[in-house]
Amino acid sequence: MNSSTRATLGVRQAQKLKTRQALLDAALKLLEEQSLSSLGLREVTRVVGVAPAAFYRHFRDMAELGVALVEESLGSLHVMIRAVLAEQQEAEEVIDRSVEAVADHVRRHPAHVRFVARERHGGVRAVREAIAAELARFGDEVAAALAAQEVSRGWSAEDVRMLAGLYVDHLVMTASAFVEASAEEPEEERVIADTARRQLRLISLGRRHWRAA
Amino acid sequence: MNSSTRATLGVRQAQKLKTRQALLDAALKLLEEQSLSSLGLREVTRVVGVAPAAFYRHFRDMAELGVALVEESLGSLHVMIRAVLAEQQEAEEVIDRSVEAVADHVRRHPAHVRFVARERHGGVRAVREAIAAELARFGDEVAAALAAQEVSRGWSAEDVRMLAGLYVDHLVMTASAFVEASAEEPEEERVIADTARRQLRLISLGRRHWRAA
């Protein structure tokens, strides 16, 4: 905790936040090897080094912790997406930068990416819904950026949103592929990046030849 | 059990297969609401109505049952994919038929589709690997079919495989979307089908304009 946080929140609240974060970190780490619906409250508190009952000072149950993890995981991804969208460059260059940004993001936050991939269709409804809602927001944001581009002149809003969905799905897919490969040979990472780039190039080509209906 | 099965296997083996199938069916049903890594052996045997220890006559553990479910789930999908690939028609028509086939498959086997979507990135390694291997086979098969088409003249094998991967990923994505929507309003199903068709149309357009490198 830095001094400004302490000054704003007081020692007690700062300590509480610290414990909360430790619970989130411990859970995220444990979730590399299992899924949320099988993660135990006691497992998490044991790693953190607090009594099991302390968990309830921060979360009602594991589902609530999961939703907090979704916010944390997709928050950082959101930042990355915004950065890529902000750049205005040649299509080819945007593709290269995007794939590199995704690869980099996965390298920096492998556990977050794995968590989202795993729980996107996982066994905890509240978490699935939180992920779906956040990915839908990404889609809207990408759609807004696409609509502003010259290539989209004459496109219907639905078509732009459809394309944005394709990009977001592709992003999640690529990130999942990276995170699952990372444990194996580094060569595989290059293959995934290369495939992702070619797929994006093909989509970009389809985009340019789309007949505005 | 029909008479030919009984004649081939004998009463005892036929009964054993029946129990095994009952275990698979019960597990699949329970997995609509949870994930494999949290599914208990006792839960499954309780639904079937056999003693917990009977489970071990059929599977070493839940992971092994999960792998059997992967075979069952992707086997039927495999049949569907083959049927679609076998048809030789106009691109537009192939798209419509494919999306309808996927929608139909999800309507017929919702639990299988949900299972694959959930466990594709789930917490059980053996099951993830079984799904990945089977989807890779689908990709190869789709690639072979694409390569045989006129449009692919001059394409490298890698590019064809890249496109096949895009199709398989899109199929899984669309199936997941259908199965998650089904519980809600039927209108949503139409929207998903419509989006899927337009995305496939855009990809098809990109394919036609791909410069053979």
Added chain:
DNA sequence: TGTACATCAGTGAACGCGCGTTCACTGATGTAC
């Protein structure tokens, strides 16, 4: 066909274990004056 023995799918009781949740508590931090 009938008999004697072998196989083996499923039983039911037992086990030790870790789980989620509750509760009254403690003691450091916060607040009012």
Added chain:
DNA sequence: TGTACATCAGTGAACGCGCGTTCACTGATGTAC
């Protein structure tokens, strides 16, 4: 600044419960003659 009281994050013991796994068993089915 100092004191008296309030707050509340974290404790530790206790609970009942369902879990996975083991084991010797039973009795229907299969096999050999």
